[in-house]
Amino acid sequence: MGTLHKVILLTSCLAFTPLYALAEECSYSDISFEEEAITPSPKLTALLARLRQIGSFSIPYIQTKRIPVLSKPLISSGIFTLREGKEIEFRQERPFSQKVIVKADELVRESEGKRESWNMKSLPQGAKMTVALLSLFSSDAPRMLELFTIGISDREKRSLVLLTPKDPELKRYLNTLAVTATKRIEKIVVCESNGDSTVIEFSEK
C-alpha cells in the first residue's frame, strides 16, 4: 500500500470526521501530575532507570481498541517483545496471526506469508509515534522530553506517566500516551485525536 493514500486518508478524514468524546481511558482530569521540566527530574530518571534494567524481554499482551463508530471494541492478543530498546515486536496471535515489527527507520508487517515494509521517513506521524514508543521502552529521557510534555503521578507503588505531544503535527494525530509502570510497564493507553483509544495491557508470564 502506497503512502499516497494513507496520507490522503489521514489529511482528508481529519477534515470532516467529527471529534468524538474521549473514551473513559483517556480521561486523566482527576489525577494530579507533576510536570517534568526541560531536564528530567530525579523521579523520572529513577523510573526510567528501573525500566532500563529490564533490557530485552517478551511478555503476553492484550490490546483493546475502541473506535467510536464500532459498537464493540476490537480485541487482539499475542506476545510483545522488546529487543535492547531498539526494536519492538507485536506478535499477534488472535483473532488472526500477524507480526508487526517497529524499528527507528522501518515498520514491517508479516501476515499470511506476506511481508510489507514502510520507510518511516515517508510516514511522519507514524515515525514520530514509533520514536516515541521506542524512546519510552529504551528509557531515553531526553528524547522523550523533546517530543512530549511529561507528567508523572505515583499511586500505590504504581507510576502513571502521561505523555502529551509537543509537535503540532503529532498533536493532530495523538492526544495522549499514558504508561502505567511498576517495575515494568503494565499498561499503555494511546488516545488519538479522532476519538480512537487503544489499551495495551501486559501480563506476567
Next chain:
Amino acid sequence: MRQILARLWGGALIVMVLLLLVGWSNGTLAFDADILDLLPQERELVQHRIAEEFRDEQSRRIIVLVGHTSESVAIEEGTLLRSLFISLGLSERRDLQGEMFRLYFPHRYNVLSNEMKDLLKDPSLVSQRIEKLLFSPESSLYSRLLDKDPLLLFPSLLSGMVPKGVIFKEEVPLVVKDQKHYAIISGTLPDKALPQRLEQHLQELKERCSSCEVKWSGFSKFASTISSTMKREVSVISTGSLLGVVIVIFITFLSLTPLLVTVLASGAGTLLAVLVCEWYFGRLHLIALALGSTLFGVAADYSFHYLAHRQGRPEMTPEESLKAIFPGMTNGMITTVLGYGVLCFTPFPFLQQVGLFSALAAFGGYLTVVLLYPSLVSSPRVGSTLISRVGAYYLSLWRRKSYIPTAALILVVLLSLFGVGVRTNDDVRGLQSLPLDLVAEEQEIRRIVSREGDAGRFLLVEGSDEEELLQRLESVENALRGFAIEGVSKYLPSRSQQERNREVIREAVERGRGRLLSVGLLEETIEKLERELTSSSYLTPSEWVESAPLPDLKQLWRGKREGRFYSIALVSDPAWQMASQLALPGVYAWDTTAQISGTLRDFRTHGGVALLLAYSGIAIAFFYRFGVKLGGLVMVPAILASTSALGATVIAGQEVNLMHLVALMLVLSIGVDYAVYFAEGRGDDEETMTAVLLSASTAIIAFAMLLCSSSPILRNVGLICVVGLSVSVILSPIACVRSGEMKNLES
C-alpha cells in the same frame, strides 16, 4: 543583359550569405533528426490523425530519475527538479492527494478496484478484510474512514491506482530499486528539444551531487544525440566532399582559379538550397542535408564543362565558350531539375527535401557558371594533366580491345549475379541506428519505473458515444486480463459498470449484513451506506477529464473526433500479440512501426516499378536518338550499374529497402550521362573521357563519404552510388568504341 543578371545574382549571393550567418547566429536554422519525420504521414482517416497526435505527444514526454542511496537526498533533488519542471511549464503544480480524494471519494461506490470486485463476491471476505485493516499498524487511518466508507472501499481503489512500488513524498513520486531511492519527475516538452535550462540543471546536478544517479529518457535525448552526431557527420561529409572536389580539380587544372570558381558554383548552389528549403519546409532534416551535401560534387559538373571547354579551346573567348556549351549545359540543368523536381511530388517528406535541395543546388550552380564564369575565368592553364593522361590511357585500352575492359565487364557481370540473392527488409527501425548506450538507459529507466510497453504500439478504441467507448475499453481489459494494460477504464468505468459495481456492493451488504454487524459496524452506518448507494451521482467522462490529476492518463482519452469518441489503451509487450489479434468491434491494433514499415514496403514496390519504367523510358529515348545498337550499348553501363550495386548490397550483407531504390534512381540519373557523353561525342573522346572522369570522381568521392556515416540510410545510399557510379564510369567507353566504329563506317 547578362551583365545585369550577373550583378543581380552576385548581389543575391551576398544577401544569402548574410541570411545564413544571421540564421546560424540566432538559431533560427532548425534541423530535424527524427527518422519518422522523413516518412509519409497517413492523415486521411481520423484514426491516423489520432495515432499521429498521440505519437507526437509521447515523443515529447520526458522522464528524469534522480537516484540516491539516501531517500532524503533523492527527495531534495527531486523537489528541486520538480520546481524547475513547473517553472518551465513542463508539468503542473497539482495537489495530487487532495485532487484524487476530491474526485474519487464521492465515487467510492462507482469505481471499484479489481481486487475489491473479487472480494465483494464473498461477504465473509469483506468483513475479514475490514477487521484485518483495523488491526493493522495503520488502523487509525482506516478507523477515520469507517463512518463514511464502512466497507473501506476507497483505500483499495487508491492502492490500485498508484503504480506498484511508487510512494509519494512531498509530492515527489519515489520508487526504491536496487537499494536506491529514485525520484521520478516527468513532464511534456513544448517541442522535441530539451530546454537549455533543464539541460544545464541536470549538468549542475551531476556536478553538485556526484553520488546521485541521474537518468533521463525520452525522444529528446535520442534526438539531441542523433542530431549532434548528424551535424558532425554533415560537416565531415561536406568537408570531405569539398576536399575531394578540390584535389580532383587541382590535379586536373593545376591552377587555383578553377578551384575557387568551382567552390563558388557549388557553394552558391548549396547556399540557395539550404535557405529555400529552410523557408519552404520550416525545418530541414539532417539526413536530407547530408545527402544533399553529396550533390555538392554533382553541382560542380557545370563548372567542369565550362573549364574543360576553356582548357580544350583556349583560342575561344569566355563568351564564345559559354555560348558553345550553353545548350548542352542548359538541357542538362533542365533534365536534372526536372528529375529531382519529380521527387518533390512524392508523399515522402524525405524525398521532397532531397528533391528540392538537389534541384536548387544544381540550379544555383548553373546560374553561377552561366552568369559569373565568363568574367571570372578567362584563360585557364593549358596542357596535359594526370586525369587526362589516365583517361586517354583507359580509352586506349578499350580501343585496343585489351583484356582489361573485358575483365572489368566480366567482373561487373559477376558482381551483378550476386544481385539474385537480394533480400528486402522494410522495417523502419533499420533506417536509423540508435546509440546502444541510450537504448540501454531507456530500458533501465523502464525497469526502474516498471513501465512496460511501447508508445508506438497501442489499441485505439472508438465508440459512437462515451458510454459505448468505455464499454469497449472494458471489453478489451477483460479480454487481456492478467496482462499489464494502461487504459482509462480502471479510472473511469462505464455507466453500466458503475451500476454493476453498486449492485455488487448492495448484494454484498445484503448477504453479509450479519458479518458486518459482528465486526462492530453500527446498523445506522450500514443503512447510511445503502442510502448513498442509490442517491450518489455517477462519475462522468467530462467530470473525470476536468478533474483527474493524472496527465499521462488523460492523454489516453482522445475525446470526440468527427462525431465519434476515441481512447487509447497501452499494452505491455507480452500481451501485444494477443491484443493485436483481438476481434472486438471498434478496437484497432495500432503498430506505428509495422504501419510505417508497411508503407515503406508499398513505396518500395511501387518505386521498383517506377524505376523499371524509368529504365524503359530512357532506353526507348536512346533507341530513338542513337538507334537500337548504340542505344543498347549506352544502356549497358546503366543497367549493369544498378544490378552490380544490388550485388554489392548482398555482399555487404545489406537488405534492400526504399532508400536503396532512391539511390538506384540517383545512379541512373547521374551515371547514364557518362555513356551519353561518349555517344554524343564529336570525335573529342579524350576530352570527354577527362570530363567524365572528373565528374565521376567528384561524385564518387562525395558518395563515398556517406559510407562513413552512422546513419544506415546514408550508408545504403553511399554503397549503391559508389558502386553504381564506378561501374557507370568504368563501362562508359563502351559507347565511345561503338560510336567511333559507327563514325568510321559512316565516313
